Amino acid sequence: MNTPQMFNGSQNFTIEGGNFHNIGRDLNILKLKENRERGLYLLYQHTCTSALFNAEARYPPPVCHPGTRESILNDFKSWIDSSHSHNHSVRWLYGPAGAGKSAIAQTLAETCAKDGSLAGTFFFWRTDPSRNNPRQLFTTIAFQLATSIPELRSTINSVVSNNPSILTSSIETQFDELIFQPCLTVAQKLSSKRSKGETTSHDISFNDARILIIDGLDECLDTHDQLRILSILGPAIQKRILPFRLLIASRPEPRIKEAFCSSNLENICLRSCLNDNYQAFRDIRRFLEEEFHGILERHSGTMEHVSRPWPTSGQIEQLVEKASGHFIYPSTVLKFIDDDGAVPADRLNIVLGVAASDETDSPFAELDALYRQILSRTTNKTLLLRILGTLILFNERRRVPYDIETFLILLQIPLGAVRATLSGAHSLFQEPSPVESNFRFCHASFMDFLLDPKRSLEFFIDKPLHHEYLAISCLDILAWESHVVLHPDWRHQAGWYTLEFWTDHCISASHSSKLITKLTTFDVYAASSGRWGALDRGFNLGDEGLRSVSVDFDVYATSPGRWGNLYRGFNLGDVGLRSVFVAFLADFLQGAFRVWSEMQDKYGQFLQQYHDISTKGVCICAHIESDNGLELTKLPIALSSTFYEGDNPPSLERHILLELRRLIRPLRLTRCLMFRYISPLEMPVVNESSERMVVDSM
Known part of the structure; x- marks a missing residue:
């Protein structure tokens, strides 16, 4: 729990007045008015300040590079400000790891904070115990609503003052008593005033366009808690009482995807997938060009010998292609190239594979850690590697889009087992369901990672070994010794694949005694x-x-x-x-x-x-x-x-x-x-x- 140092150790006292300043990025100013604000003080003690958009714990936060992501940011701002978007009060921004969801959420929060349209934020983070669970989600949101919407301040303060135990109640109870009921009370008062013709400009401000941003819902560790949050918010938003629109950003985890398809959310939610419809490739190119210009200026002394232009347009395009529409790749690359004491031109050559990198100096350390973290969530590592190895060999033979029937027959694995194995790693694919996306990897760099043992470690894909797996499968298929029961009409595609590639797999395999015996006894x-x-x-x-x-x-x-x-x-x-x-x-x-x-x-x-x-x-x-x-x-x-x-x-x-x-x-x-x-x-x-x-x- 995050508490302000000025009140550490204090309990159940009365504040006689004054403005108390909390210097830092957590909160610019906390105004507590005499003992009437005791409820807000108690609420603040149960606020996760590290989850706020301007928190010191998140500094420096990820933000969109100037001039990039303008299309999606403008789209979101228009949705927030529009008086015609009340039918879709929720927006789900989804995309794979490293696609830039948090940077978009942060940039939007900063923009809305400047024009007064930000109701609140909560940025989940997997490794932070204070914000990888929902225990302080609604207390944090309630505190921000009380400080950003004047009409709610006294109501929320009274709720906590009269019932401090609400701060340790279930999140369902907290949402209802700290957020929904106060909003309902204010809305009813305004409705009564409106019917009597007594509304003022101050009253009307309650209905101003505002946005509540919840980022990284998938970073909440317990899947059940993720669904609880959505099941709480959906029905409440449907009643059109809450004075804000809701933006939720997350990876398209299967359970989250299912929840957004439920009756509580489907009809009130707009979905925004981070794909090339939002001109990511153009933005990444601009991002690289401008950042490289800055690197060249900062390292002018060590770059005198380098031919201009640097980098070349061809080198930039290589990086854009490798990024596959995701900003995590260029961000990681630029951080590596801009390292103090390094020669940027040499570092770029390492990234592009022109020169070998030092074993202890990887340009992709952060990206690799992300990949390993995602892959480690799968319980059956052996089967996961079989699947990924087969996909890589399919990709090399340009078997894209993949034929699922051929894939299953060659793996000799049922579809259900493939779905279960990939469920934890689906964010590495272009669509929420790897199977339905024809197994297209979301990052071109992911295959490079898997094929480099120094980067992937226990997730290394040994190509000769996987050639052997497929060679044995091909020989089984040609002899039809496989015991996999599949629909007969599926077999013809596996037959064509086998006839075309059985030789390649046999020759490229690791030639273990098992394969040689298979070929010999054939x-x-x-x-x-x-x-x-x-x-x-x-x-x-x-x-x-x-x-x-x-x-x-x-x-x-x-x-x-x-x-x-x-x-x-x-x-x-x-x-x-x-x-x-x-x-x-x-x-x-x-x-x-x-x-x-x-x-x-x-x-x-x-x-x-x-x-x-x-x-x-x-x-x-x-x-x-x-x-x-x-x-x-x-x-x-x-x-x-x-x-x-x-x-x-x-x-x-x-x-x-x-x-x-x-x-x-x-x-x-x-x-x-x-x-x-x-x-x-x-x-x-x-x-x-x-x-x-x-x-x-x-």
Whole structure:
């Protein structure tokens, strides 16, 4: 509890008069008028002065740089002053950590204090025991209302004088008796005067436009307390008795978001998301340009050798891009560059990655501490790192926006577990719900943090390890050994991702014994069918085009062959064969060769099958529909390493297509060709030595 030093140790005495000055930033002046003000004195003893906008404890507070954030500040000021905004008396300013919410709240408070429209402020702060809970929230607000709205002063003073125990009552009781009931009493008196025609200009001032600002609601440690505060304020504001509008700033925590969607607040609240609609990128650019100009002047002696202009426009744009619309990044960068005894040009090079930083001198110490604090709120760190590592690898492959179904299948984790794991870290994403935002990180700098072990410490993302996780998932998916139960229609996207990136993940992985065993025991000769029969739907290349695609990994079965139940009724000139079947086969063979060539030095003895399928050849087994029924035919395609080597290798896709045409031409097809599966080049078809055999009609 914060108490004025001039009254320390005093209890239950009478003040006979005078003005008592409290010098400092907490309160400029406290006027207590004789013993009639005893209630206000007691109330002041239960006021959290460190939560006020001009508190010494917050000096220097975060403020908007001059000329920036003008759009949102003007928007808010118009809302406060407008006589037509009573239907929306509440405004929720939300955004992720470091977006600049507190700076906007502080700047707005200073502006409103100057023109007399500030009713009060309360700035929550997680690490301050006096303002990371609501115990003194409403006593602090009540004291400010009593000193900023003359009509409320005597009423609030009387309430406390008559019942001092109100100061330790529940926050619900405090709000009702210290704020709502006094406002209701004054409003009723004014209504009575108005009906009698007795109002004066002094009375009318009660209804002047004012703003109460509560910043950092999410910094209140107990989630239940956050909801209590909103449940108290919402119904009261709906009654239109309170002589102020309310601005609440917070991160979009799930519970807070739900509360603002409740019936108590939804119809009276305007939401303001800190995104680029408020021209953050332009403001950040201006902020950087003006601050760098000041740095150049202050460090002129150590910057004589630096070419002008400094920084270059390109360097400024790099910083703007890294900021991702959030002021915490440029603020942190500028503080590092402007450090006494440093050469700003050298520090800028460190920030941009041109030069290495000293191990003990990080330009992002404050930003890193913020990231670690947010991540530490998640209870399942192992699962959190799995999710973040997968997102980083997805991002590098430009899989944005992310396909949630693919993501879940590759992680082999249910959606509910992902939501629960990220619930504490959602402020690091662009939207309140990471899943609904397609997992877009809110700061471009966040990935840099995660990939630097000196910065992220226990939250470091080891990329080779996460490549291994995804490589194993891809092999499971191709063999469909995963036991994750998901909607069948989701599987096709995971299939496309796997076919495109399984090779990259295998090569880039850490190559633990688990992955090598997985690759080694992989049954490349299995020709099982149908596991992916329902995999890829929606392909319709015409009546004789590809209808579905399925894969079995077995290298050979995967390659083209069981790309479905399968190719129905097309000829070799058909676009389906050219653009899908042959292209898939060629891509897969190239991937298999890459696995072999990149890993053969250490693991070649275990990966011979990847070499054989890509350099010796394959047999494509197909059903031919004729007058005699369905005939199973073996179509051998010879291959060599020349298709993968050199600067300009022959087109593997074209080679396969020409070979198929050459082999099928003598068959004199009259009706239909359906590719069924792949087998090794030397393996007879269905354990028969003949090149062709007739099977029963399917």
